[in-house]
Amino acid sequence: MVQELAEATGDQQREAGQQAPAWTLLQDVGLTLYRDMVLGRRFEDKCAEMYYRGKMFGFVHLYNGQEAVSTGVIQALQRKHDWVCSTYRDHVHALSMGVPARQVMAELFGKEAGCSKGRGGSMHLFSREHHLLGGYAFIGEGIPVALGAAFSSRYGRDVLKDTSSDAVTAAFFGDGTCNNGQFFECLNMAQLWKLPILFVVENNKWAIGMAHDRATSNPEIYRKAAAFGMVGEEVDGMDVLAVRAAAQRAVDRARSGKGPTLLECLTYRYRGHSLADPDELRDAQEKDFWAQRDPIMALATQLIRHDLASPERLAAIDKEEEARVADAVEFALAAPEPQPSDLKRYIWAE
Numbered sequence: 001m002v003q004e005l006a007e008a009t010g011d012q013q014r015e016a017g018q019q020a021p022a023w024t025l026l027q028d029v030g031l032t033l034y035r036d037m038v039l040g041r042r043f044e045d046k047c048a049e050m051y052y053r054g055k056m057f058g059f060v061h062l063y064n065g066q067e068a069v070s071t072g073v074i075q076a077l078q079r080k081h082d083w084v085c086s087t088y089r090d091h092v093h094a095l096s097m098g099v100p101a102r103q104v105m106a107e108l109f110g111k112e113a114g115c116s117k118g119r120g121g122s123m124h125l126f127s128r129e130h131h132l133l134g135g136y137a138f139i140g141e142g143i144p145v146a147l148g149a150a151f152s153s154r155y156g157r158d159v160l161k162d163t164s165s166d167a168v169t170a171a172f173f174g175d176g177t178c179n180n181g182q183f184f185e186c187l188n189m190a191q192l193w194k195l196p197i198l199f200v201v202e203n204n205k206w207a208i209g210m211a212h213d214r215a216t217s218n219p220e221i222y223r224k225a226a227a228f229g230m231v232g233e234e235v236d237g238m239d240v241l242a243v244r245a246a247a248q249r250a251v252d253r254a255r256s257g258k259g260p261t262l263l264e265c266l267t268y269r270y271r272g273h274s275l276a277d278p279d280e281l282r283d284a285q286e287k288d289f290w291a292q293r294d295p296i297m298a299l300a301t302q303l304i305r306h307d308l309a310s311p312e313r314l315a316a317i318d319k320e321e322e323a324r325v326a327d328a329v330e331f332a333l334a335a336p337e338p339q340p341s342d343l344k345r346y347i348w349a350e
């Protein structure tokens, strides 16, 4: 673990022109990853509470269990420079991208203060400021959007000769989505043009109630990259350090013009497909197996074992993030509704 953290901090230090990784920097990276995952988990738990109390409406898809993927990949990106495209399971990607919890929660409550002005709701979070290209309700819909962003980086650099145009885009999507045509079309174009993009598959074994192995001829998704001559890599999606390291390799490849990567993260969603799903199809043994590999618990154990954090320090972070989420709920509940007279506003760009 110390080695992986040292690699991560080494990147930061190289940028700052320093030499050996200092212990405090190792600690900083470890705690940043921990805090980001805790915020995601607490936020989602609060959403479930609000939904079941009848305060939140529509379909709401939670991310519990998959936090190491969002945190690991997004922490390898450059904030407000690189881009991310999500799915309907998008709250935690938005938080990892730095969209304030208040704005995300207000969006879920349909308020004007939400990141999509209350017009998008849970499945359509968007923030230009934070380089979040959106959540999308149709599966696979975000992949070509991400491809377009990656194309524009490459075009800016190669055709318009703008050397600062080196942004990388990460497209997140699920295992079920990899049986959709847009996935294959976009992989082909990305490799053909060596676009700076990460195709991040969050393989949580299920597409609503369809088990991945029952629906997919070759369940090892990362191997599909080979059909396009692309690099494909499989990573333990419950291990945030492993995800971060794999994402960093892919980001380096993309930014240096070597092209895309298909990164398959093996993970699990703890809750039903959406909050309307009673989750009766998956067996308890399977759920237990993955619960024991919880990404937040795993990182906490490592941080404590390597003397990078005390249990008290981690508990304090838990409390701070819990308070951030409680504040977001208060803010969202008090925020004004959009005006009926503004019904058609934001349909077109202003």
Ligand SMILES: Cc1ncc(C[n+]2csc(CCOP(=O)(O)OP(=O)(O)O)c2C)c(N)n1
Pocket (backbone or CB within 6 Å): 089, 137, 138, 139, 173, 174, 175, 176, 177, 178, 202, 204, 206, 207, 208, 273
């Ligand atoms: C084009 C399209 N077809 C069907 C659906 C219905 N649908 C919603 S979620 C889903 C399963 C997606 O599973 P996966 O890609 O594994 O993502 P996960 O929900 O596991 O994150 C399907 C088929 C849809 N939203 N869009």
Ligand SMILES: [Mg+2]
Pocket (backbone or CB within 6 Å): 174, 175, 176, 202, 203, 204, 205, 206, 207, 208
């Ligand atoms: Mg899935």
